[in-house]
Each structure stands twice: as C-alpha cells, then as structure tokens.
Amino acid sequence: MSAEVPEAASAEEQKSEHSMHPWSFQLSIPNNLEEMEDKVTSPEKAEEAKLKARYPHLGQKPGGSDFLRKRLQKGQKYFDSGDYNMAKAKMKNKQLPAAAPDKTEVTGDHIPTPQDLPQRKPSLVASKLAG
Amino acid sequence: FFEKKLISFLFCLNYTADIISTVEFNHSGELLATGDKGGRVVIFQQEQENKIQSHSRGEYNVYSTFQSHEPEFDYLKSLEIEEKINKIRWLPQKNAAQFLLSTNDKTIKLWKISERDKRPEGYNLKEEDGRYRDPTTVTTLRVPVFRPMDLMVEASPRRIFANAHTYHINSISINSDYETYLSADDLRINLWHLEITDRSFNIVDIKPANMEELTEVITAAEFHPNSCNTFVYSSSKGTIRLCDMRASALCDRHSKLFEEPEDPSNRSFFSEIISSISDVKFSHSGRYMMTRDYLSVKIWDLNMENRPVETYQVHEYLRSKLCSLYENDCIFDKFECCWNGSDSVVMTGSYNNFFRMFDRNTKRDITLEASRENNKPRTVLKPRKVCASGKRKKDEISVDSLDFNKKILHTAWHPKENIIAVATTNNLYIFQDKVN
Numbered sequence: 001m002s003a004e005v006p007e008a009a010s011a012e013e014q015k016s017e018h019s020m021h022p023w024s025f026q027l028s029i030p031n032n033l034e035e036m037e038d039k040v041t042s043p044e045k046a047e048e049a050k051l052k053a054r055y056p057h058l059g060q061k062p063g064g065s066d067f068l069r070k071r072l073q074k075g076q077k078y079f080d081s082g083d084y085n086m087a088k089a090k091m092k093n094k095q096l097p098a099a100a101p102d103k104t105e106v107t108g109d110h111i112p113t114p115q116d117l118p119q120r121k122p123s124l125v126a127s128k129l130a131g
Numbered sequence: 132f133f134e135k136k137l138i139s140f141l142f143c144l145n146y147t148a149d150i151i152s153t154v155e156f157n158h159s160g161e162l163l164a165t166g167d168k169g170g171r172v173v174i175f176q177q178e179q180e181n182k183i184q185s186h187s188r189g190e191y192n193v194y195s196t197f198q199s200h201e202p203e204f205d206y207l208k209s210l211e212i213e214e215k216i217n218k219i220r221w222l223p224q225k226n227a228a229q230f231l232l233s234t235n236d237k238t239i240k241l242w243k244i245s246e247r248d249k250r251p252e253g254y255n256l257k258e259e260d261g262r263y264r265d266p267t268t269v270t271t272l273r274v275p276v277f278r279p280m281d282l283m284v285e286a287s288p289r290r291i292f293a294n295a296h297t298y299h300i301n302s303i304s305i306n307s308d309y310e311t312y313l314s315a316d317d318l319r320i321n322l323w324h325l326e327i328t329d330r331s332f333n334i335v336d337i338k339p340a341n342m343e344e345l346t347e348v349i350t351a352a353e354f355h356p357n358s359c360n361t362f363v364y365s366s367s368k369g370t371i372r373l374c375d376m377r378a379s380a381l382c383d384r385h386s387k388l389f390e391e392p393e394d395p396s397n398r399s400f401f402s403e404i405i406s407s408i409s410d411v412k413f414s415h416s417g418r419y420m421m422t423r424d425y426l427s428v429k430i431w432d433l434n435m436e437n438r439p440v441e442t443y444q445v446h447e448y449l450r451s452k453l454c455s456l457y458e459n460d461c462i463f464d465k466f467e468c469c470w471n472g473s474d475s476v477v478m479t480g481s482y483n484n485f486f487r488m489f490d491r492n493t494k495r496d497i498t499l500e501a502s503r504e505n506n507k508p509r510t511v512l513k514p515r516k517v518c519a520s521g522k523r524k525k526d527e528i529s530v531d532s533l534d535f536n537k538k539i540l541h542t543a544w545h546p547k548e549n550i551i552a553v554a555t556t557n558n559l560y561i562f563q564d565k566v567n
Contacts, residue, residue, distance in 0.1 A: 043451035048399040050454040058400075068345050068367070072298055072317050075210040075236070084204045084211060 148173060151554040153541055157221040157229065160545040163191055163552055164231060165559055166216025170200035172233055172286075174244065175561075191561050195244055197286035200235040212237050218303050220312070222325075230289070232312065236299040239314055241290035241325065249277040295321050295331045302352045308359040315352035315364060322376075334382050335364060335374065350408050350465075357417045365422060369406030373433065389431050391438045401453045401462070409465035414474040415546075421477055423468040426450060428479050428489065443489040443496065446481050448519035448530045461535050471544045480539025483528065484555050485515055501539060501553045501560040512562065 051058065078084040150168040157164070163175040173196045178189030203212040214235055222230040228245040253275040257263055298316035305312040313334070314321050320335035335352075339345055347368040355361035360376045372385035393402065405425035413420045419440070422429050426447060429439035445466075449456060456462040461482075468479040480486045481498075489496045498515040518527040541554040549564035 042397060042399075044397070044399045044401055044453060047451060047453040048401060051400060051457060054454075054458075068348060069342065071348065072345075073208075073210070074299060075205075075213065078204070078209050078211065080209055081204050081206055084209075088202070 147558050150556055151541060151559060152215050152217060153219050154543040154552050154554050154559070155219045155221060155231075156543050156545050156552065157231075158223045158546060160547050160550065162194065162221070162229060163543070163561070164219045164221065164233075165552075165554065166199065166219050166233055168213075168215045170198055170202070170214030170216060170235065172197055172199045172216060172219065172231075172242070174284075195284040195286055197242070199233045199240060199242065199288075200238065203237070205237075217300060220303050220305050222305060223309060232303050232305065234300050234303050234314065237293070237296055239292040239300070239303060239323075240288050241292075242286050243289045244284060244286045247283045247285060248279060248281075250280045251275040252278045290325065290328050292323055292328050292331065295323075301350060302364075304353040304362065306354045306359050307357055311359075313352060313354060313362060315349050317348040320349065320352055320362075320364060320382075332380070334376065334380070336381065336383060351411045353411055353413055353420075355417055356413050356415060363411055363413075363420060365408035365411040367407040368403060369408055369424060371408065371411060371420070371422060371431065387433070387436050389436050389439075391429070401457065404457070404462055405453070410467040412468060412470060414470050415472065416474055419474070421468055421470065423466050423479055425462060425464075425466075428468055428477055430477070430491070441491060443477070443487075445479055445487050446517070448517055449482075452530065456535070459535065461538075464538055465540060466538075467541050469542055469544045471549070472547050476544075478542050478544060478551065480542050480553070482535050482538050483517075483533040484537040484539060485517075486539045486542055486553055499562075501555050501558075501562075502537075503558070511565070 078087065148165065148167050149171065151165050152168055153164075153166040155164050156162070161177050163177075165173050165175075167173070174194045175191035176194035177191050199216055200214040202214045204210075205212050212235065216233050216235060218232075218234050220232045222232070224230075228243050231242050231244070233240055233242060252259065253273050255264075255269060255272060255275075256266070292314070296314065296316045296319070298318050300314055300316050302315040303312060304315075310326075311322055311324050314323065314331075315335075318336065318338040319333055321331040322334045323331045335349070337347070337349065347366045347370075350365045350367055352362060352364035355363070361373060362376070363371050363373045365371045369390065371389040373387040373389070374382035375386045376382060378384070378386060393406075408422045408424050410423040411420060418433060420431050420433065422431065422439075423445075426449060427445055428443045430441035430443075432440045453462060466480050468477060470477055475492055476488055476490050478486060478488045484501045485498050486501060487496060487498050498517070499512045500515050513526075516524075516527045517533070518524065518529050520530075523529050537555060539553055539555055543552045545551065551562050553560045553562065
C-alpha cells in the first residue's frame with residue numbers, strides 16, 4: 001500500500017520526519033491525482049484530501065508534534081509582567097463605560113490617541129495552520 | 132425509558148452567565164454547582180419538598196455565588212494563568228456545611244459553603260450595626276443572645292493546593308476514601324490529601340525525557356467509585372489506562388490498557404485527533420466506564436480491554452465535515468459525558484445546542500435542543516433530527532445549517548432523579564421529566 005515518496009529528500013530525513021511526527025502522513029497517502037481518486041472512498045479520506053489540497057505543508061514538520069506542544073503552552077503570552085498588568089488595566093477601563101459620558105463628538109479632525117485604537121492581537125499567538 | 136419519560140423532559144430553568152465551563156451535581160442532587168470562565172462558582176439549590184406543587188419537583192434557585200479563582204501571571208513563562216474553572220467536584224456531606232473542590236489550570240481550592248441563619252445580638256460594647264458604643268454610656272451588663280436572621284450563605288476557601296502542576300490541570304477526582312484526591316494535568320497526575328496543602332505525591336508521569344518525543348497527553352482522569360486504589364486516565368491517542376496504586380508508588384506502568392484496535396486502512400490525518408478522549412467517567416456501579424471522543428461515546432467493561440462493549444454515534448454526519456471542523460478548531464472541542472443514576476442512560480452534548488441521550492437497554496437514542504426560542508417553560512421538549520444528506524424532511528435540520536458556535540460541552544445528571552443540567556455557551560438549562 002505504499003505510494004511514491006519524492007526522491008529529493010534523503011532516506012534519513014524521510015525516516016526522521018515520519019517516525020517523530022505522530023500525525024505525519026502515512027505512506028499510504030497518495031502524492032499523485034490518480035491514486036487520490038481511487039482512495040476517496042471514505043468520507044474521512046475525502047476530507048483529508050481536501051485539507052492536504054488547501055494546506056500542502058501541513059504535517060511535514062519534523063521534531064515532535066507541534067500541535068501537542070502548543071497545547072501544553074496554551075495561554076496568552078505577554079512580554080513581561082508589566083505588559084500583562086497594562087493589558088489587565090486596559091481591560092478594566094474598557095469594562096467601565098461610565099468613564100467619560102460627556103466626551104464631545106469625534107469628527108474627522110480628531111487625532112487618535114493609543115486609547116482610541118483597537119487593541120492589537122498579540123503576534124506571538126501563531127495559527128496552527130501557519131507553516 | 133425514552134418513550135415514557137425522556138420525551139417529556141420539561142424546560143425548567145434558564146440562567147444566564149459568563150461562559151460556563153463546568154457543571155456538577157452534589158451527591159444528593161440537592162445542589163448544582165457551575166463554574167465559569169470568569170472564575171466564579173454559582174451554586175443552585177433545589178426547592179424543598181414541602182414548598183412545591185404536586186405536579187413538579189422542586190426548582191433550582193441560586194443558592195450561593197462566589198469568586199473562586201482570579202487570573203494570575205506566571206512570571207517564569209510570561210503566560211497568563213486563566214481563572215476559568217475547569218472542574219468542580221463535591222465532597223460528600225459530613226456535617227451542616229458543604230465542601231467542594233474547584234480548580235483552574237494551576238490551583239485547586241477547597242471551598243466550604245455554610246449557612247448562617249442566626250446571629251448574636253445584644254453586645255455590651257457594640258451597637259447592632261457594629262459601631263462601638265461610648266463606654267461611659269454602658270450602665271448595665273447583658274448576655275448576647277442568638278436571634279434568627281435572613282439566611283446567609285457564605286463560601287470560604289479552606290485549603291489552597293498550589294504549585295504542583297507545570298502543565299494545565301484538566302481533571303480532579305475525589306477518592307472513595309474521602310481523604311485523598313487526584314489532580315491531572317497534560318503530563319502528570321498527583322495525589323493529594325485533603326488536609327495537606329504543601330505536599331502532593333506524583334503517581335503518573337508521562338513526560339518524555341526529550342520533549343521532541345512527545346506523542347500523547349493525558350486528557351482526563353478519575354478514581355474508581357468503590358476501589359480506593361484504582362484510577363483511570365485517558366489519552367489524546369484514544370487509550371485508557373487503569374492503574375492500581377498498590378502495585379507501585381509511581382503508576383507509570385498500567386494494570387490495564389483499554390484500546391480499540393483500528394483498521395489501518397481507514398487511517399487518515401484526522402484519525403488520531405478524533406480518537407482523542409475528551410472525558411472518562413466510571414458508571415455508578417463501578418463495573419463500566421464511559422469515554423467520549425469527538426464523534427462517539429463508548430462504554431467499556433473493566434474486565435475487557437480490547438474493545439468497548441457498546442459504541443454510540445453522537446454525530447456521525449460530521450465525519451464528512453472534518454476538514455472545515457479542523458480549520459475552525461471545532462475538531463478540538465472537548466465534550467463531556469455523564470451517566471444517569473441507574474447507569475441505564477448516558478448523555479452527551481453536540482453542536483447547535485443539541486444534546487444526545489442513549490438508552491443502553493433499549494438501544495434507542497434521542498436528540499434534544501437547549502434553547503430559549505424553541506422551549507417555553509413547562510413544555511415538553513421536542514426531539515430533533517439532523518438530516519445528513521439527501522432530502523430534508525419538514526422538521527429536520529441539515530448538517531450545513533448547524534451552528535458550530537452553539538456547543539454543549541458540559542452536561543450533568545442528577546444522581547437519583549431524572550433531572551439534567553445542560554450548559555450552552557452562556558446559559559444553564561435544567562430539565563426534569565414529567566411527574567405523572
């Protein structure tokens with residue numbers, strides 16, 4: 001049930017990729033279209049083909065399961081405790097809407113201050129789909 | 132069971148909260164505790180018998196609310212420690228007060244919930260409001276007496292079990308000896324004594340020497356309901372290990388390994404992810420255990436390791452949607468499951484605010500919905516049906532119109548009666564079956 005594996009990578013590299021990665025693609029996963037059509041019998045396999053088509057680099061990273069390790073380190077990362085406390089304070093201020101009820105209408109002349117800007121999503125949180 | 136009783140579950144109570152993260156009845160079923168993402172615990176109490184009308188059981192009303200956990204900051208890793216309550220477990224009642232364990236990712240707390248319905252009045256040196264009297268005005272001496280007052284329910288933290296987990300706690304389970312309990316994180320399980328907070332014993336450690344070799348994590352753990360030396364833990368690879376603490380101090384070697392063999396030709400990228408067990412629960416009898424993986428519920432006989440004795444499909448129609456469920460992260464949702472008091476029916480949640488029940492004896496199953504729009508109070512719940520493909524009948528819902536943001540992850544069943552608690556994202560629903 002083996003399919004053709006690209007010759008480019010050395011035998012050693014191939015072995016390390018597949019043995020260390022729990023979700024590495026098994027050798028049964030086809031790399032050419034004809035075989036793909038044959039294998040699309042179960043709905044699960046069909047979904048897998050879909051996923052591989054959208055994210056060809058998924059599951060090919062060596063070195064243990066990225067997914068598992070990301071799970072172990074869930075939680076929002078901050079630069080340091082100061083960053084954390086600032087973020088907490090900002091959250092608290094946002095939750096008190098009665099802060100400045102008589103603020104004048106902001107027109108186009110208003111120069112934005114950091115408080116007016118939407119909070120930036122922390123960049124250290126990486127999508128699991130990213131390469 | 133279904134024909135007569137289940138179908139007549141009534142819509143009972145709807146309580147809006149922060150995102151509910153755990154639901155648990157106490158041993159008598161009189162109290163129902165919920166934990167939420169904001170670290171709060173809300174306890175409901177069933178109305179006493181003599182207050183209720185003849186055609187229904189007592190309703191659940193809010194009994195106590197308290198802040199169990201606060202957000203913290205892990206300075207070493209620069210990570211926030213969420214205050215979200217992951218699990219609540221009740222201790223059996225030993226005296227007038229109630230005790231429960233609540234845990235977030237890192238810290239377990241023992242809370243005492245007690246009632247106060249009397250207070251001392253008639254102090255000599257203080258006014259009734261607490262202000263100190265001018266000593267020169269005190270001319271007589273009196274003995275303070277206890278007078279009745281409006282019921283006050285107080286929660287106080289009695290023990291804090293901290294700093295024992297490097298990874299995130301997913302389970303706590305009280306031993307049948309009522310003296311010890313276990314806490315499990317992704318890689319380790321610790322054993323605690325309820326009285327001792329500065330020490331805990333590590334009983335399972337699956338952390339590999341080299342983290343690059345990490346292949347599976349612990350997803351849930353529970354003590355056996357009757358054997359105080361036995362516990363099980365489930366993994367992200369779909370296996371359950373039963374361990375006996377009499378065998379050795381460190382239970383890295385299991386006594387039993389429960390795993391259903393998989394057909395290798397069916398293996399796909401999703402196989403391992405959907406086989407990950409999100410919950411494991413012993414039956415009340417202790418003879419069986421139930422596991423929940425992404426698509427099914429399995430009942431295992433503790434005497435048979437090589438396959439489950441019963442398998443129930445929760446939402447098999449999602450198998451052809453795995454690609455999108457992976458992209459929107461829903462494939463990682465952790466559904467819980469529960470037994471009814473007599474172990475004859477099991478229940479678990481699904482999407483679109485649906486929840487499912489399986490009668491083990493008749494092999495019948497039912498899908499119900501927890502939503503305000505479709506259920507008026509005191510009306511019978513209507514069974515739902517999802518149409519997987521092809522022509523959709525009148526009351527059916529097609530797979531593509533399911534709302535995957537409306538998930539029921541947490542459900543609980545009263546230990547003695549047919550009363551269930553179902554948590555949607557923000558609301559708690561309590562249903563009970565029709566009495567006569």
